[in-house]
Amino acid sequence: MQVGYIGLGAMGGALARRLVGRFPLHILDLNRAVVEQFLHLGARDGNSPADIARACDIVLLCLPRSSDVRQVIFGPGGLAEGLAAGKIIVDQTSGVPEETRRMAADLADRGVTLFDAPVSGPMASVAAGTISIIASGPAAAFSRAQPVLQALSANVFRCGERVGGGQTMKSVNNMMNASCRLAMLELVALGRKMGVPLEALAQAINATAARSSPSTTMLPALIEGRQATRFGLPLMLKDVNQALSLGAAVDAPMPIGNATRALLQMGVNTVGDGSQLEDMVRVIESMAATRIVGAAA
Amino acid sequence: LKVGYLVLDPCGARAALRLLRSFPLQVRGDAALVRPLEQAGASVAASPWALAATSDVLFACAASPQALQEALLGADGLAGALRQESVVVDQGAGTPATSAELAAALAAKGLLWADAPLHAETPDPMPGHEAVLFGGTDEVFARIRPLLEATCASVLRCGGIGMGHATHLVTTALAACNRLITYECASVGFKQGLAPQDMAAVLNRSSGANSASQRVLPVIGGGDETTRVSFDEAVRGLWLTSQAADAFGSPMLIGNLARSLLETAANEMGGATTLDAGARLYEGMGAFRFTPG
Numbered sequence: 001m002q003v004g005y006i007g008l009g010a011m012g013g014a015l016a017r018r019l020v021g022r023f024p025l026h027i028l029d030l031n032r033a034v035v036e037q038f039l040h041l042g043a044r045d046g047n048s049p050a051d052i053a054r055a056c057d058i059v060l061l062c063l064p065r066s067s068d069v070r071q072v073i074f075g076p077g078g079l080a081e082g083l084a085a086g087k088i089i090v091d092q093t094s095g096v097p098e099e100t101r102r103m104a105a106d107l108a109d110r111g112v113t114l115f116d117a118p119v120s121g122p123m124a125s126v127a128a129g130t131i132s133i134i135a136s137g138p139a140a141a142f143s144r145a146q147p148v149l150q151a152l153s154a155n156v157f158r159c160g161e162r163v164g165g166g167q168t169m170k171s172v173n174n175m176m177n178a179s180c181r182l183a184m185l186e187l188v189a190l191g192r193k194m195g196v197p198l199e200a201l202a203q204a205i206n207a208t209a210a211r212s213s214p215s216t217t218m219l220p221a222l223i224e225g226r227q228a229t230r231f232g233l234p235l236m237l238k239d240v241n242q243a244l245s246l247g248a249a250v251d252a253p254m255p256i257g258n259a260t261r262a263l264l265q266m267g268v269n270t271v272g273d274g275s276q277l278e279d280m281v282r283v284i285e286s287m288a289a290t291r292i293v294g295a296a297a
Numbered sequence: 298l299k300v301g302y303l304v305l306d307p308c309g310a311r312a313a314l315r316l317l318r319s320f321p322l323q324v325r326g327d328a329a330l331v332r333p334l335e336q337a338g339a340s341v342a343a344s345p346w347a348l349a350a351t352s353d354v355l356f357a358c359a360a361s362p363q364a365l366q367e368a369l370l371g372a373d374g375l376a377g378a379l380r381q382e383s384v385v386v387d388q389g390a391g392t393p394a395t396s397a398e399l400a401a402a403l404a405a406k407g408l409l410w411a412d413a414p415l416h417a418e419t420p421d422p423m424p425g426h427e428a429v430l431f432g433g434t435d436e437v438f439a440r441i442r443p444l445l446e447a448t449c450a451s452v453l454r455c456g457g458i459g460m461g462h463a464t465h466l467v468t469t470a471l472a473a474c475n476r477l478i479t480y481e482c483a484s485v486g487f488k489q490g491l492a493p494q495d496m497a498a499v500l501n502r503s504s505g506a507n508s509a510s511q512r513v514l515p516v517i518g519g520g521d522e523t524t525r526v527s528f529d530e531a532v533r534g535l536w537l538t539s540q541a542a543d544a545f546g547s548p549m550l551i552g553n554l555a556r557s558l559l560e561t562a563a564n565e566m567g568g569a570t571t572l573d574a575g576a577r578l579y580e581g582m583g584a585f586r587f588t589p590g
Contacts (some may be wrong), residue, residue: 013556027392041504077484077582078573079437096491109308115339119501120499120505121410121504122504123501129516132499132502132503133394134499134503139376146521156504157495157498157499159491159495159499159500160364160490160491160492160495162490165489165490165491165495168486168489168490169486169491169495169496169499169500171485172482172483172485172486172491172496172500173499173500173503173504173505174484174504174505174507175485175505176361176478176482176500176505176506176507176510177481177504178476179474179478179481179551180316180474180478180507182507182550182551183474183475183478183551183552183555184469186547186548186549186550186551186552187467187471187474187538187549187552188467188471190466190467190538190541190542190545190547190549190552191463191464191466192391193545193546193547194459194460194462194466194545195393195456195459195460195463196455196456196460196463196467197455199456200453200454200456200460201455201464201467203453204416204428204430204453204455204464204468205467205468206466206472207425207428207451207470207477208416208426208427208428208468208508209418209426209427209468209472209508209509209512210467210468210469210472210475210508211418211474211475211507211508212475212507212508213425213503213504213505213506213507214473214504216361221473224428229345241481246485246489247484247485249489250488250489250583251488251578251583251584252485252488252583252585253481253582254460254481254485254556255554256477256478256481256483256551256554256555256558257481257485258480259550259551259554260551261298262550263550271522272353275495277365288546288547288548289546290547292522
């Protein structure tokens with residue numbers, strides 16, 4: 001099976017690396033230095049999306065946004081020019097489900113199947129082969145793509161037939177992560193101001209129904225003085241905005257989600273475009289005029 | 298060691314029932330809460346004063362710190378009946394300030410204090426989701442530790458007097474937030490076509506996992522019980538957290554929102570309804586109905 005991968009950024013590049021040596025791999029990226037690294041590892045230069053489409057049975061994409069996916073598929077020299085019936089496109093972009101469904105419908109007329117399979121988890125889990133891949137789409141195409149997806153990770157989920165479901169699930173997941181994280185930080189700040197040691201708060205939160213994935217990863221890291229996450233704050237804001245859009249599209253009120261968005265926006269505004277999710281600790285500390293780590297005010 | 302329990306609030310009934318499984322227990326308090334304890338084997342004291350007079354350790358759980366203060370230190374308060382060196386263990390909600398005030402007033406009468414609320418949502422143990430949060434001295438902890446361990450396998454020391462209550466304010470508010478965040482995000486996913494079981498399978502292996510996604514999401518729409526905590530009880534706890542946030546000058550954007558949502562739920566469905574009906578709040582707000590599968 002000939003496999004293509006387009007978009008070798010931080011996440012896409014890490015995912016594509018897992019396919020090197022396991023499949024004949026054709027790659028493409030705007031960053032020539034990254035392409036050269038892959039060629040050195042034994043991958044083949046895809047030259048253009050259309051060439052990759054002609055050469056490959058399955059093409060995976062991991063691009064900044066859905067508009068980039070549309071450009072790579074339907075733009076000049078795009079995948080569409082080389083696709084034939086029976087080929088599969090797997091979109092790993094954290095994209096917009098409705099837009100992904102539109103592209104899938106446009107390709108279906110040509111007998112090409114596109115389904116979404118975004119990932120969720122820390123970068124370290126990509127190399128370990130354990131990152132969550134959340135796919136959604138037709139069973140037959142999913143089944144054919146399974147060997148490739150399994151090579152990427154042992155944790156592959158499929159959320160039904162409807163294209164875009166994986167991207168919806170990822171948005172829901174990221175909204176839950178952000179909301180639980182910020183609720184935890186504001187309450188930990190209160191706990192610190194009341195005089196409770198951070199170690200005691202971490203222990204109590206993680207032993208009770210107050211526990212969350214952010215509390216189990218971030219609080220021990222803060223205590224040990226190491227970084228807990230490597231995730232851009234503007235990226236999290238983008239994900240949360242997308243989750244709110246999904247809610248608005250189906251008339252689902254999201255009062256806590258909107259508060260979460262406001263806090264993240266404050267973080268981006270005050271810390272800047274280069275801010276990290278980790279910086280929300282400082283933002284919440286500043287709002288509460290206390291220190292979560294170290295001696296509380 | 299004679300152990301008594303003054304049960305004035307449902308949270309105390311849950312803790313007393315657990316204590317009763319390992320130690321002989323004398324109880325008194327709200328008749329509706331005491332009756333099931335008596336049926337489970339507790340002896341009922343002739344009066345609250347008789348309970349206090351015969352207890353080396355008196356556990357108590359009231360609806361508010363003020364209610365407990367009234368019971369202990371008001372006119373004919375029970376503090377007058379307790380023997381010197383007896384320990385009062387408050388398992389209700391409180392703030393560092395109310396704990397310090399009560400502890401000082403009791404110390405003046407030769408009595409000892411611990412705040413040791415049980416963060417638990419069900420009468421039966423649910424390991425991994427509950428703990429006793431102890432605030433007090435080493436001496437008192439050593440004396441009552443076996444009793445606390447009888448109410449919950451996880452007994453955590455949070456610091457000196459008041460720190461058990463302070464930590465409890467944090468954990469109860471955060472648990473409520475986790476639950477509401479889970480309902481809210483699940484409502485979006487569901488209305489977008491995702492099945493609750495699929496959401497549970499993915500989220501609980503991903504970075505969005507939390508205690509509620511693990512316990513509540515898999516049974517959402519199915520009517521299973523995951524908690525005995527009522528809207529009223531949760532709102533009272535969150536009000537205390539809000540008051541503490543105000544007193545300490547700590548913003549609580551999401552926590553206050555959670556309290557308002559639970560107040561809405563209590564107004565619409567009745568305060569005695571349990572937090573499991575929080576799903577119905579989001580169903581009503583979003584004009585849909587969760588269905589399992």
